[in-house]
Amino acid sequence: MKIVAADNVWILTSTALVLLMSVPALAIFYGGLTKTKSILNTMMMVIVAFCITSFLWLLFGYSLAFGSDLGGVIGSLEYLFLNGINPSDPAPAAENLYHYLFIFFQMTFAAITVALMAGAFVERMKFGAWMAISALWAILVYFPVAHWIWGGGFLSDWGVLDFAGGLVVHETSGVSALVGAILLGARKENVMQPSNLPLVGIGTGLLWFGWFGFNGGSALAMNAQAVSAAFVTTVAAFVGGFVWMVLEWIKFKKPTSLGLFTGVIAGLATITPASGFVDIFGAVLIGTIAALVCFWAVVSLKQRFGYDDSLDVFGVHGVGGMTGALLLALFAKPEVADVKGLFFGGGLGQLGSQLAGILVVGLYSLLMTVLIFKVVDRFMGLRVDRDAEIEGLDEAIHGERAYLKEY
Amino acid sequence: MKKVEAIIKPFKLDDVKDALTSFGITGMTVSEVKGYGRQQGHTELYRGAEYIVDFLPKVKVEVVVKAEDVDGVIKAISEAARTGKIGDGKIFVSDVEKVIRIRTGEKNEEAI
Numbered sequence: 398m399k400i401v402a403a404d405n406v407w408i409l410t411s412t413a414l415v416l417l418m419s420v421p422a423l424a425i426f427y428g429g430l431t432k433t434k435s436i437l438n439t440m441m442m443v444i445v446a447f448c449i450t451s452f453l454w455l456l457f458g459y460s461l462a463f464g465s466d467l468g469g470v471i472g473s474l475e476y477l478f479l480n481g482i483n484p485s486d487p488a489p490a491a492e493n494l495y496h497y498l499f500i501f502f503q504m505t506f507a508a509i510t511v512a513l514m515a516g517a518f519v520e521r522m523k524f525g526a527w528m529a530i531s532a533l534w535a536i537l538v539y540f541p542v543a544h545w546i547w548g549g550g551f552l553s554d555w556g557v558l559d560f561a562g563g564l565v566v567h568e569t570s571g572v573s574a575l576v577g578a579i580l581l582g583a584r585k586e587n588v589m590q591p592s593n594l595p596l597v598g599i600g601t602g603l604l605w606f607g608w609f610g611f612n613g614g615s616a617l618a619m620n621a622q623a624v625s626a627a628f629v630t631t632v633a634a635f636v637g638g639f640v641w642m643v644l645e646w647i648k649f650k651k652p653t654s655l656g657l658f659t660g661v662i663a664g665l666a667t668i669t670p671a672s673g674f675v676d677i678f679g680a681v682l683i684g685t686i687a688a689l690v691c692f693w694a695v696v697s698l699k700q701r702f703g704y705d706d707s708l709d710v711f712g713v714h715g716v717g718g719m720t721g722a723l724l725l726a727l728f729a730k731p732e733v734a735d736v737k738g739l740f741f742g743g744g745l746g747q748l749g750s751q752l753a754g755i756l757v758v759g760l761y762s763l764l765m766t767v768l769i770f771k772v773v774d775r776f777m778g779l780r781v782d783r784d785a786e787i788e789g790l791d792e793a794i795h796g797e798r799a800y801l802k803e804y
Numbered sequence: 805m806k807k808v809e810a811i812i813k814p815f816k817l818d819d820v821k822d823a824l825t826s827f828g829i830t831g832m833t834v835s836e837v838k839g840y841g842r843q844q845g846h847t848e849l850y851r852g853a854e855y856i857v858d859f860l861p862k863v864k865v866e867v868v869v870k871a872e873d874v875d876g877v878i879k880a881i882s883e884a885a886r887t888g889k890i891g892d893g894k895i896f897v898s899d900v901e902k903v904i905r906i907r908t909g910e911k912n913e914e915a916i
Contacts (some may be wrong), residue, residue: 543908589850649849659851696852 401493404618405722408494408502411614415505418607419447419512424602426662427516430655430708433592435520436799442515443522446531450508453535455479458507459500461536462543463490466678469551472544490548492616504616507543510566511535516708517574521584521786526779526793528696533769534573538762542569547752556738556747558725558756560626561615563670563718565760571715572759572765575706580770583705583781585786590800593655601658605634608665612672622734626672629680630665634671635685636699637691659713663691667718671725674736679728683721690720726751805912806874810865811837811893812885817863820892823884826868833866843891862893868916869898881898 424443426445431439450458457477459658464472476482479500488499511531518527545552546559591597592695613627641660646652667687675683695712707710726748737743773779780786784792792798807901812820817834821844824832838859845858869877886892 587851588855590855591850645852649852652848653849655850700853 398487398492400495401618404493405495405498406704408498408614408617409627410504411610412505413497414607415509415614416607417503418604418611419505419509420444422600422603422607423509423512423568424600425596426604426701427519429593429596429598429710430516430589430591431519432586432738433787435594435791437797438524438794439515439519441795442519442522442527443512445524445528446512446515447508449531450511450535450539450643451504453532454500454504454507454573458535458540459503461540462507463503463548466687467542469554470544471541471550472548489493489502493618499617501692505730506566506611507535507539510539510562510570513566513570513714514574514577515709516710517578517706518581519707520586520790522581523778523781524775524790526560526777529773529777530577530769533768533773534798537765537769538563538569538573539797542758542761545757547560551630552754555753556750558674558729558747559670559722559754560725561612561669563667563722563725564754567666567669567714567718568722568758571711571713571718572762574710575704575715576763576766577770578706578711579704580767580774581705583703584707584781587705589707591655597658598654602740603659605631605661605665608634608669609694612669622673625733626675628673629675629677630668631675632680632701633664633668633684633687634661636681637661637667637687640685641692644688648696651779659695659709660688663713663717664716665719667691667724670718670722671728674725674729674734674738676730677751678690678731679724679730679738682728683724686716686724687720691717722751722755723748728769761791805905805916806871806876807866807868807898807900808874808881809896809898810881810885811839811862811895812881813864813887813891814861814863816885816887817865819884819913820865820881823880824865826878827873827880829867829869829877831867831875835864835866837862837864840893844876868903870913870916892899897914 424440428436428440440647448604460474460476461472466476467473471660481494482499486496488494488496491499511534544550545563546557546565573730608630611629613623616623616626626790637660638657642657644651644654664684668683671683691713695709699712727739728738731737732739739748838861841862845856845860848855874897881895882901903915904914
């Protein structure tokens with residue numbers, strides 16, 4: 398196969414779209430949900446994680462994830478420092494694309510995955526501790542798991558399917574967000590007090606827009622699957638948002654803007670692993686189930702156990718990613734990508750593979766996150782002191798304020 | 805001379821200002837304040853989690869008037885600011901010893 402210009406056009410576009418999802422979409426989405434006194438710190442947590450992870454990706458991350466397979470566990474160091482790769486080379490994993498483009502596209506996935514976790518730790522974590530956690534987590538969790546599923550590792554041998562990152566992106570970051578939030582402890586003011594809901598609305602729109610590249614680009618070509626993936630993604634998003642709003646209206650008597658925005662994100666995260674395998678009707682079902690399950694996780698599960706997953710990274714991304722990875726085994730339609738879900742005459746085999754993948758990725762993320770948090774806590778401490786937390790991290794850490802008074 | 809301070813619901817400010825203007829009051833000072841009385845605070849719900857707001861936003865209107873105008877001013881404010889629901893606010897009246905207009909140096913009732 399040789400380089401296909403149209404495919405490269407689409408994937409370079411997709412790369413820009415996925416970049417937009419972190420900078421600024423995720424940064425302002427999380428920032429708007431944060432208390433006014435810490436909004437800048439939250440935005441910086443997202444963007445600094447993007448910087449650190451991207452840099453590690455160039456040094457050895459790409460090689461560990463997509464280098465030649467070593468025992469199903471990790472990639473080799475053949476591409477250390479992107480050694481020996483020229484701009485005109487085709488990518489070994491997708492020969493229709495330039496190697497540089499494949500590396501670039503995948504870099505934006507690695508970066509946003511680490512940044513996603515930040516939502517669980519806002520308003521109380523030391524900035525240096527977050528930087529250390531970002532680096533260690535990218536190395537110990539993201540690079541290996543990406544290899545297991547996308548880089549030819551053992552989970553892909555087991556038949557685990559994950560089109561655009563339900564497991565690799567959303568489950569890893571969601572489960573680690575939960576574990577990290579428990580180890581870090583709750584905020585002194587453990588309550589959501591959004592500084593700017595319109596900013597959350599803009600962030601939601603930009604994330605939705607960027608998700609065209611995230612899921613549509615994961616076809617790694619400009620083909621029917623890319624179009625279908627982008628289309629079903631949008632369907633799951635608006636269905637998820639609408640259903641969440643209605644659920645809230647029934648349970649709490651008021652339809653809130655935040656509920657509508659949150660449901661959109663739940664739909665997007667949940668369709669992600671399935672987006673290359675299901676049709677429009679499957680997307681309607683997935684969007685509906687996404688809203689039901691994530692609403693339950695955010696409203697009931699979190700209250701019952703009392704952990705401070707501040708911006709609901711686990712409740713929306715973790716739960717959504719796992720749910721979508723499971724649902725693809727039911728709703729995958731053979732006409733889309735030759736995968737037969739249970740409801741289209743496929744057997745239970747795919748369901749077994751998906752369950753195995755979810756368990757392995759979840760347990761591994763849990764163990765590594767405990768290790769990383771213990772180490773960082775031991776050497777630098779995880780939390781700012783009480784006064785800094787009450788004063789707000791913008792002033793205490795960065796010496797800045799988001800909004801200055803006129804006089 | 806008396807100072808009339810009224811704590812009112814923010815969305816009633818325009819009505820109160822119009823009522824005072826029709827009564828013949830030519831100036832006032834307005835500030836955004838927070839507080840609670842019998843109404844107490846209220847709760848907001850974000851993703852199903854309650855956030856209790858103790859201090860509600862209110863507007864404080866201050867006018868200084870001649871003693872004989874006090875009753876009229878109180879009536880104007882009360883009628884304009886009343887919704888009949890809890891949280892309509894309160895009016896405080898106090899004596900004012902001296903008033904000076906900075907530009908001209910005029911004093912007391914001439915300066916009001």
